[in-house]
Each structure stands twice: as C-alpha cells, then as structure tokens.
Amino acid sequence: MKQGYSKPKALLFDVFGTLVDWRGSLIRQLRAFGEARGLDQVDWPGLADAWRGRYAPSMDEVRSGRRAWTVLDDLHRESLLALLPKFGLEQRLEEEEIEGLVRGWHRLDPWPDVSGGLARLHERFLLAPLSNGNVALMANLKRHAKLPWDCILGAELARHYKPDPEVYLTAMALLRLAPQEVMMVAAHNDDLAQAQALGMQTAFVPRPTEHGPNQTTDLAADGAWDFVVASTEELADRLCDNGEVDLLRG
Template sequence: MTVGPADLTEVKALTFDVFGTVVDWRSSVIREGEALGRARGLDVDWAAFADAWRGGYAPAMNRVRQGELPWTRLDDLHRMTLDRLIDEFGLGEALDEADRAHLNRAWHRLDPWPDSVTGLRRLKSRFILATLSNGNVSLLVNMARHAGLPWDCVLSAELAGHYKRDPEVYHKACELLDLAPHQVMMVAAH
C-alpha cells in the first residue's frame, strides 16, 4: 500500500528503531573495544569483533522466539554472545568479569549519528517521539542520557515480552501511547 502525504496528517507519534537508525552502534562498539584493548594491551580486530557481536543479535533473539530460551532481555543476550566471542577471539584469559561487564554495557554508551539529536528536536515540535527497539528499557534510557536523545518516552520490546518484528511489540506501543495504529509511524533506516 502506498501512503501519500494526506494520509500522514493523522500521525501523532513517531517510534524509532534505534540501533543504526539513530545511533552509530558499529563505530561506538569499535571505539569501546579499542579503548579496552589499549588498557589491556590486546591486539584485536575490533571491527571484526563488533560485526561478529552484532551478527549474534538475530540468532540470539530467535532462540527466544523458538522457545529455546525464556524471555530474555537484550542485555543478557548481548552478554551470551559476548562470552562466546571472547573465547573465539582468544580473550578469555585477558578479560576479567569487570572488563566483560563494562564491555557488555558498551551498548548503553552508543553515540548518535551527527544529525540525530538536531533532527529529533525538530521532529519533537510536531510529534511524540519514542523509541521502539529490541533494546531493554534500562539500555535505552542509559543510551538516551549518554547521547542526549530527546525522547518523550522509551518504549521497548521488553514491555511486550516479544521482539520486533512480532506484531505484539507494535500493538503494545500503540496501546501504551493510547493511539490507534494509523496514528503511529515507525521510523527505521537500515
């Protein structure tokens, strides 16, 4: 179905995919890895590490969807993937629990794209702005504070107990915003 400009007049809220759309997860994770590598004297291809970590995202969520794991927050899925990658990259002896926990929270410290904050502020004058991400609520709140993202509210797949693209996530967002589906537009750039 094609949507024309006249059809957008009833849109009251914009819900945003966050990872990649609003924040630069890849450069941010590489930066965090490089800082850890310098501090611990590690020679690691942090770009490959970041890509492999993100590559574990969909398979981890699918384990939840398929019932192999109970509902699991994204922070915990990230940690499962991180622990596997630490072994695969031969970092098991080099990183203690504090290092692993700090690196896992890199997702809480993602930097925005250069135009994200300005663009969001402009949109905020007309629309309710909310996240609608697979990230858990605490991750999204911490990221917003770190990056200065001006959300009106933080909505997460966690609130529906499902991951996006499951319809329950989108229905829950409309319910929580007290808006009809045609009044909410999802914004994503991949």
C-alpha cells in the same frame, strides 16, 4: 497535502543503526579498552561485527519459544562470552571488564543528523524508541546520546522481539493511539514492513554504512513506505513544515 492523509501524533524509532552508530561506537570503545589493557593485537572490528552477528540469532531463540523471555543485555553478554575464545580473550578479561564491555551498548553515539532532527520533531510530535533494547539500556542510551524521548517503549514491555507484531501493538496500546496515528521510523525494511502490515505510517532513513563499508542490506527502500528521506533532519523538514506534505512512495 494528499487527500485523506493525516500527520501522525507519535513517531516511534528503531534505535540501533537508525539513530546510533553501533558499529563505529563499539569499535572505538573496544580499541580504547585494548590500548588500556595492552591488547593491541586483537581484531576489535572483527569482534564488533561478530558480536552483532549473534544479535538476530540470539533473539530468534526467544521469538521461537525455545527459550524464555531474556532481555537484550543478557543476550549481549552471552554472545560476548561465546566469542571471547575466538579472539584469544577467554583467559584475559576480568568479570568487571566483561560487564564494562557489555555496557558499551549503553554508550553508543548518534549519527550526526540525529540531534538536530529529533529536536525539531520533538516540538511537534510525541517521540519514543521502539527498540529491541531493554528499558535500562534505552534509558542510559537516552542520556548518553541525548535522545529526547517522551517515554520508553519496546521489546521488554511486550516481552517479544521485533519484528513480532506484539512489540508494535503493545506500544500503540500504551500510547492509546490507533495505528494510523503512529509512524515507525527505521533504517531496516523488515521493521517497516511489519509496522505497515499493522496499519502504521512508515518512514525509511537509510544508513548505508551501519554494517561498515561493505554493507549489502537496507541500502535503499524496498517497500512503498510513506516517506523515504536521507536523514532525520529531512524527515523534520517534511513533517514539520507548514505547507503541504508531498509523500514519497517506494
């Protein structure tokens, strides 16, 4: 073990993209919905991508103070309603169907390595999400994807969206842990950059197909993160061993 290094007491995880395949899950759900409703000609992958494309801009309205605090479920709903005309659906969906599609974000499937990796990490560390998803969304996602959380942390408790520092600081305060006792695990370099700036430990888990086959961002680590691993299973290998920890940098 490198001199001065101490393993964390808690691991906080980004969720969308890092632990669950939001794109593949949404496309599967949307296609199934379209088949059931006879809407086979709709560009469902395009709708999934456009929906996610409004994710950051909708939160930026809250981050900037241009609008009051609004939970992600409501932002997702507004974004979907704005997109329906573009995909020829504005007059074709009932209110309960729209609500069902929004709830699809509560039923995202995990990446293949997540179940085994988190189960092993849970034996040694306190685990929690640190997501922009609201508490109800995270609670339902925990049950659907069988994520072994000890508690639910994230944006709604801080009333800020990542990467605002308040999200990370609120989580650490609630856990009563110092930054160096907490590790942020994410597939997004900007998430880790904010965590590291606040003194947290960091681990990068790339998800090169999060945004589909033509993804151009977050394909590799672009910072000096404490760990760079290929999967949550590899992170468990590195953190749960009984020997020395060989930290990867960059």
